[in-house]
Amino acid sequence: MKIIVNGQEVEIRDDARNVLEALREVGIEIPNLCYLSEASIYGACRMCLVELDGKDIVTSCTLAPREGMVIKTHTPKIYEIRKGILQLLLASHDGDCTTCEMNGKCKLQKYAQEFGLNMNRFEKISKKKVVDTSSIIVRDNGKCILCGDCVRACDEIQSIAAIDFAHRGFETQVVPSFEEKLENTECVFCGQCVAYCPTGALTIRNDMDRIYRALENGKYVIGMIAPAVRASLQEEFGLENDTAMAGRIVSVLKMVGFQKVFDVAFAADLVAYEETHEFIHRLQSGEKLPLFTSCCPAWVKFAEQYYPEYLPNLSTVKSPQMALGSIIKRYYSREIGVNPEDIVLVSIMPCTAKKFEAEREEFQGDVDIVLTTRELVKLIKSTGVDLKKIEPTPFDRPYGLSSQSGLSFGRTGGVLGSVVKVIEEKVNVINVRTSTVREGVQLTEIELDDGRIVRGYAVFGLGNARKLINDIRNGVVDADVVEVMACNYGCIGGGGQLYPNDVRTRTKRAKILKDTIGLDVLVSPTENFHMRELYNKYLGQPLSHESHETLHTHYKYRKRIEVAEIDILPLPTEESEKVKVSVCLGTSCYSKGSYELLEQLIALTNREEWAKNLEIKGTFCVENCGKAPNVVVNDTIIDEANIEKIKEVALDELRRKKGDTEVSKSNV
Amino acid sequence: MLTRTFDKVERILQKYDYRPEMLIKILLEVQREYRHIPREVVNYIGVALGIPPAKIYGVATFYAQFSLKPKGEYTILVCDGTACHMEGSMNLIKSIEEEIGIKPGEVTQDLKFSLDKVGCLGACALAPAMVINDEVYGHLTPEKVKEILRKLKERQVE
Numbered sequence: 001m002k003i004i005v006n007g008q009e010v011e012i013r014d015d016a017r018n019v020l021e022a023l024r025e026v027g028i029e030i031p032n033l034c035y036l037s038e039a040s041i042y043g044a045c046r047m048c049l050v051e052l053d054g055k056d057i058v059t060s061c062t063l064a065p066r067e068g069m070v071i072k073t074h075t076p077k078i079y080e081i082r083k084g085i086l087q088l089l090l091a092s093h094d095g096d097c098t099t100c101e102m103n104g105k106c107k108l109q110k111y112a113q114e115f116g117l118n119m120n121r122f123e124k125i126s127k128k129k130v131v132d133t134s135s136i137i138v139r140d141n142g143k144c145i146l147c148g149d150c151v152r153a154c155d156e157i158q159s160i161a162a163i164d165f166a167h168r169g170f171e172t173q174v175v176p177s178f179e180e181k182l183e184n185t186e187c188v189f190c191g192q193c194v195a196y197c198p199t200g201a202l203t204i205r206n207d208m209d210r211i212y213r214a215l216e217n218g219k220y221v222i223g224m225i226a227p228a229v230r231a232s233l234q235e236e237f238g239l240e241n242d243t244a245m246a247g248r249i250v251s252v253l254k255m256v257g258f259q260k261v262f263d264v265a266f267a268a269d270l271v272a273y274e275e276t277h278e279f280i281h282r283l284q285s286g287e288k289l290p291l292f293t294s295c296c297p298a299w300v301k302f303a304e305q306y307y308p309e310y311l312p313n314l315s316t317v318k319s320p321q322m323a324l325g326s327i328i329k330r331y332y333s334r335e336i337g338v339n340p341e342d343i344v345l346v347s348i349m350p351c352t353a354k355k356f357e358a359e360r361e362e363f364q365g366d367v368d369i370v371l372t373t374r375e376l377v378k379l380i381k382s383t384g385v386d387l388k389k390i391e392p393t394p395f396d397r398p399y400g401l402s403s404q405s406g407l408s409f410g411r412t413g414g415v416l417g418s419v420v421k422v423i424e425e426k427v428n429v430i431n432v433r434t435s436t437v438r439e440g441v442q443l444t445e446i447e448l449d450d451g452r453i454v455r456g457y458a459v460f461g462l463g464n465a466r467k468l469i470n471d472i473r474n475g476v477v478d479a480d481v482v483e484v485m486a487c488n489y490g491c492i493g494g495g496g497q498l499y500p501n502d503v504r505t506r507t508k509r510a511k512i513l514k515d516t517i518g519l520d521v522l523v524s525p526t527e528n529f530h531m532r533e534l535y536n537k538y539l540g541q542p543l544s545h546e547s548h549e550t551l552h553t554h555y556k557y558r559k560r561i562e563v564a565e566i567d568i569l570p571l572p573t574e575e576s577e578k579v580k581v582s583v584c585l586g587t588s589c590y591s592k593g594s595y596e597l598l599e600q601l602i603a604l605t606n607r608e609e610w611a612k613n614l615e616i617k618g619t620f621c622v623e624n625c626g627k628a629p630n631v632v633v634n635d636t637i638i639d640e641a642n643i644e645k646i647k648e649v650a651l652d653e654l655r656r657k658k659g660d661t662e663v664s665k666s667n668v
Numbered sequence: 669m670l671t672r673t674f675d676k677v678e679r680i681l682q683k684y685d686y687r688p689e690m691l692i693k694i695l696l697e698v699q700r701e702y703r704h705i706p707r708e709v710v711n712y713i714g715v716a717l718g719i720p721p722a723k724i725y726g727v728a729t730f731y732a733q734f735s736l737k738p739k740g741e742y743t744i745l746v747c748d749g750t751a752c753h754m755e756g757s758m759n760l761i762k763s764i765e766e767e768i769g770i771k772p773g774e775v776t777q778d779l780k781f782s783l784d785k786v787g788c789l790g791a792c793a794l795a796p797a798m799v800i801n802d803e804v805y806g807h808l809t810p811e812k813v814k815e816i817l818r819k820l821k822e823r824q825v826e
Contacts, residue, residue, distance in 0.1 A: 155720070155723075160720070161720035161722050161723055162720070162722060163722055164720070164722040164723050164725065164726040165726050165730075166722075166725050166726045166729040166730075167729045167730070168729070168730050175722070175725075176722050176725075177710065177711075177714075177720075177721035177722040177724070177725040178707050178710070178721075178725055178736075185722075186720070586712070586715055586716075590678065620708070620711055620712065620715065
C-alpha cells in the first residue's frame, strides 16, 4: 500500500504490523524505547509519536497502516515532545555513564546525544536504587526507565515472568516477587531481558578481570569458542559477512596470552555423536521418548523447574561446553603434562546461562571462566588490536576440528540436524522431510526402512517450548526427539550477544553462520577424525562406561521459588546422620492426601527405631502435580507416594549414608 | 499452625473456583483472614492459579488496599484529608505515637495495633476523625485519642 511520509509517497508492505515497523523497512527508524517486535505492543515510552493526517499526534507503534494516510515523523512539536520525554527520563536516571556496562550501547544515551540534551530543565530526583548482583544477571533499578521490555520478554516470549512491575507511580520498579534476589527465583538466566534492555538496568556480570588475574598468576590459560560467537562480531569491527572471524579471535586471544584455543564446535560434534547413540538406544530398547536435547542450560533449568516428570527424557549427554571442559581437564591435562589445577579454561559463549551452567554444583572445576560475546569484544577492544587487519590463526589441535554439524549448533535446528546426520549413517533412512509448523517450531520427519517414521522437533523460545511440551503431554503431538533452544533463533540470539540483538540482527547472524558452515568440508560428526581419535584413545565406544563418566550428567528437580521449608519434625543431629523427607503441601498433593502421609510419617518415626533419623519437613509445590502426592527424600522425588514407597527410598538413602552394615543391623 | 494456614487459603481458592481472573477478590479475602498478604500465601496462590508470583506481587503492591506487612488487630486509620488536617490530625498521630509507640505504616510488636494515615474518610463534619476497625471517632483531641487507645488496651488484658 502507499502512504505519504514527510511529503513523499512511500510504498510499504500491506501486512506491516504498525507504522513504526513499516517505516523501519523503508529506512526511517522512528525513535523508540519500549517497542519489541516479538512481544505485545506496549506504547509506554511515547517516543515514537508521529503526526497523522495533519492533526493528531499518535504513537506509531500502535498505529495500523492505512492506504493514503499522511504521516509526518519529525515536526517541531514532535521534536519538543521527544526532548521533553528524554529530559524527564534523565531527571530520575542514574546517569553514571562511564562506569555503566551499557556505555556506548545504551539507547537512552544515544537519544540524549542525538537530541543534543546538554542540560536538563528538570530538577534531578533520585529513584530508590536497588542493585542486585547475586546472580550473573545484574539488576540496577536506578537505570531502569520502566519500558517493560524485560517484563514482556520474560513473560510473553519465555513464559516465565520472573520479574514484573511492582508498586506504583514514581515508586514503580521492575522486580522479582517480594523483591527477592534473582538467583533465588525461577529465572533461567537466558538473558533475553538483558538482550532487550535499552539501558544499563539489566546487564551481565563482567568476568574479564579474572582472565588477567589467571594470566598474572602464571596459569595455563586455554580458550574455547562457541559457534554462534563468530557470527556476531562482524558489525562491531566494520566487517561484512566475514567467515574467517573465528580465526581472527584465535589470533587476538593468543596475543593476550592464551596458550591454546579450541573450538566448541568440536565438542558439538562429539555431543551430537554421543546423543544420537543415546537416541538410537532408547528407540530400539523402547526407553523413554521423546528424547529432549540438553545443550541449552536455560532450557535445562526450565525443565528442572516446570517439567520434572520429563527429566528422565532429557539427554544425559553434557552440553558441548561442559563436555569439552571435562575432556580438557581429564585427558588433555595429562597429554600436556599440566596439573588440571593449573589450567584455567575460558569458555567464550553467546550465552548468559552458560555462566550459570559452569557454576552448577556437579560441574565445579571443569570450566573456570565463561565470557559472553560482549565481554570478548571488550577484551579485544582494550588490546587496541584491529580485528579487521589481523590474520586468522587456525584453532589448536586436536579439539579444533569440527564438521558442518558441530558448527550448526549455533542456530536453531542445528542439534537436531546433526543428530539426523548421524542417524542416517547408523540406520537405513529412506527419506528426510523438514517443514515449519509455526514460527519457532520445526518438524523433521525421518522415514526409516522398516516403515517407522522418527519425528524430530526443533523449537526455540521457552514459551514455544512450553506449548509444544504441553501438546506432547496431552497427546496432541507425537514426538521422538525434541531440540529446545531457549533464545529466539537459537544461540545466535543468545543473551550475551552484541547489541542490537533483535530479529533483524539475528537473521543476519544466521546468514553469516550459514556461510561459515558452508565452507567446512566435513559434513557429519562421524567425519571428524579427531573426535574418532578421542574415542579410540580414551572413550572407547559411545555410551561406554568411560564416556558416561566423562560426557554424561544428571538432572534434579528444582523449585521455581526458593521458599524456606517448614520444619515439622526437625532433628538437631549432624547433616550426615539424617535423611530429609519433605512432604509436598501444595494444592494437588493436599487434595490427594499429603496430610495423611505426614501423619503416617510422624507415626513411623515414633514406631520404628531407624526412622528416628528422618527429618520431616513440609514443602511447597514440587511442580509435579499430575502425579500427586509428591514426597521428596533428599533429592529424589517420589510421585504418587505412599508410606511404603517412602520407607523404601528413605531406607536406601540411610544405608547409603551410614554404610550398609550399621543400618541393617539396627532395624528391619 | 500449618494445617490452619493452608485450610484457609484452600477454602478461599475453592470459593472462587481457582479462577485466575478472581485474583483480586482472592487477595482481598486472604487479607481479611490474615490481616495482610503473607509471602507463602502468594506463592501458594501462584502455583494453584498458574500465575507467576512476580505478577501477584505486582498486583498486591499496586493497590493501597493490600498490605504485605501484618496489620494490627486494631487497625487505626487517621484521616489526613484537608478538613482533618486543618483541625489538627497531625497532633492525633503524634499522640498515638506517644501512647503506643508507632508511626503511620507501622505495627506494634504484639500485633495489637497498626497505624495508617489515609486521605479523606468522608467525615469532614467530624474533623478531626479516625476509624478503628470500622468504628468512626470524631471531633477528636489528643487526649480523647489516648483515652480511646487505653480502653482498647484494657479490653485486651481481660
